[in-house]
Amino acid sequence: MPLEIEQFLHTERLPHIWCPGCGVGSVTGAFLRVVVDLGLEREKTVVVSGIGCSSRAANYIDLGTVHSIHGRAIAVATGIKMAKPRFTVVVLTGDGDCAAIGGNHLIHACRRNIDLTCICFNNQIYGMTGGQLSPTMNVGDKATTAPYGQVERPFDLCRLAEAAGSSFVARGTAGHIRQMETLIRKGMEHRGFSFIEAVVPCPTEYGRRNGTSNVVKMLEDERARSVSRTAAAKLAPEDLACKIVTGVLFEDKAAPEFQAAYAASARAQTKAPGKPSLEEEK
């Protein structure tokens, strides 16, 4: 029996390009199960991605898909959402795409609180280009461009998103895929900018250089290091250092959403009565 998510996959384009053990596929699967669950309309659901391993997911998903340029997925998605407020717009991006080259668009989308769902696949490495350092890589980790170990400190993407104004922030891992699915679902149901960090293993480029390329071990390690938000609150800062704090980390349902605020302001300014606003017309 075909899986339910297959209706949203270009199965003729499989097998995909991801390496064995890569976590991008399982999180993409979780996202598609949410699409099925929420009964989203194919014509009104758009996936926008940038460049990188995770962004290649757009190639296999049978929805409206925009595989854009490196770092700019959120900016393209902003244009789509503002032009078509009724669309569900989801950004699939990676740690390099979202937090390095695209960092400016990320923080401003958070600040605007525009109703997008941004799933950032964080594998702490540039996989597509062959294992260069990423802004989420831990100090001491090795990469082709950090052969003696990373000396820069990593971003905590969730704290970054929260501080910038995102009204829904969550983190999950490929090792807890059911929880991941719940988090994506909550994020997509939330009205406002939802930032979801998906911690995924990259055995080929990251694992190989940093201890183990055995993905089972990598997933076990991910699970062992994961703590819930409530458990994390009880830990001392030094015990929290190498932990992955998972769950919904921040949620503000009352924060004004950008598109709605724009439409309200535009309605107040409309001088030609009878002219439909963008929202009403669509």
Next chain:
Amino acid sequence: MEQWHSHLLRERVDQSSLVIQGNRACALGALDAGVRFFAGYPISPSSEIMEAMADELPQSGGVFIQMEDEIGSICACIGAALTGELAMTATSGPGFSLMQEALGYAIMVEAPLVVVNVMRVGPSTGRPTAPSQGDVMQARWGTHGDHPAIVLAASNVADMYRLTMAAVRFAQRFRTPVILLADQLVGQMRESFSPELVGRYRLTSGDFDFTPTYIHPDLATEVHNPHVLGSGSHPHVTGLFHDETGFPSNDPEKSDEFLRELYNKVAHHRNELCLYDVKNEGKGRVCIVAYGSCARTARAAYKLAEHEGLPVEVLHLYTLFPLPVEIIQQVARRVEFMLIPELNLGQYAHEIRKMADQWTTVIGMGKIDGTLFTPRELLDRIAELIGKYESV
């Protein structure tokens, strides 16, 4: 500063024309042509375009958004264009440089949009409040790879209105970004103007109908993938080389075919795209070939020349790319000199030289100090050329 609203303007020009700024005329042209989405980032000397859009779009049911930078601006426009909205952004040199990668993406995914570049003196921060034509080759070749380009140049306030409309038309028809070049002078000067100038306009290249018309994606010319997000389809859009399905392909034959088709959809319609006007056609020994604010100087120089009995004609180019090869070669065959005054060091003169120097002597005149040529400077050069020619 004038308080400007397009609907007020329309009422007032029924009686007479009025004085309006070039950048605002550009915004008015965009609105009249049906642009409903504008994303931009402030930069001198183009900001008045976005300010006018910020005034007008929210109250007429459109979208205005000030993005975090020029890259975000053009990307938001691309997003809107992919849903079928008419989108536009406006910038100047430094911002235009930032937009180059996304411009290539828009060409690749055949997203129709208008990018206005009100040029200032560069490189770098340069002189933000002085006119220049230094971005001509950037407009043609700024993004990487071989690609088609449609580049128009405005020489006065009426052009800012009309050519913005033409840019919208071309963008829709060929589903590609269209670049409208202006400069600080044309953008920020105020001039009398009447929107009645829209409609059929007589040019040597043929009457051009500037009346805005919506062109459905299916009726666009030689387009591969006119899918629009949300209009009953759910296409895949990618900047990778792709085939007719929209999905990536590494097949060398398909890659070659794809890029050539993309290129040719513009190249093969050169006659439709190339707008130009010739003054004193066939009566000059010297032809001044000019565009943008230099075309104003050229027209003034022509009047002086007529008065002083110098045999001068003027070829005023509204379209810089695709190259107006036919008219350049036609004029080159009949004149002894082609004089190309530009506010750069000969960017377009070099293009003309490639097309014309087997028939005529192509002389570039460059100015990069942020001031304009005077008509007298052009005439002095012409007198010198003709004198020199006669003494040989």
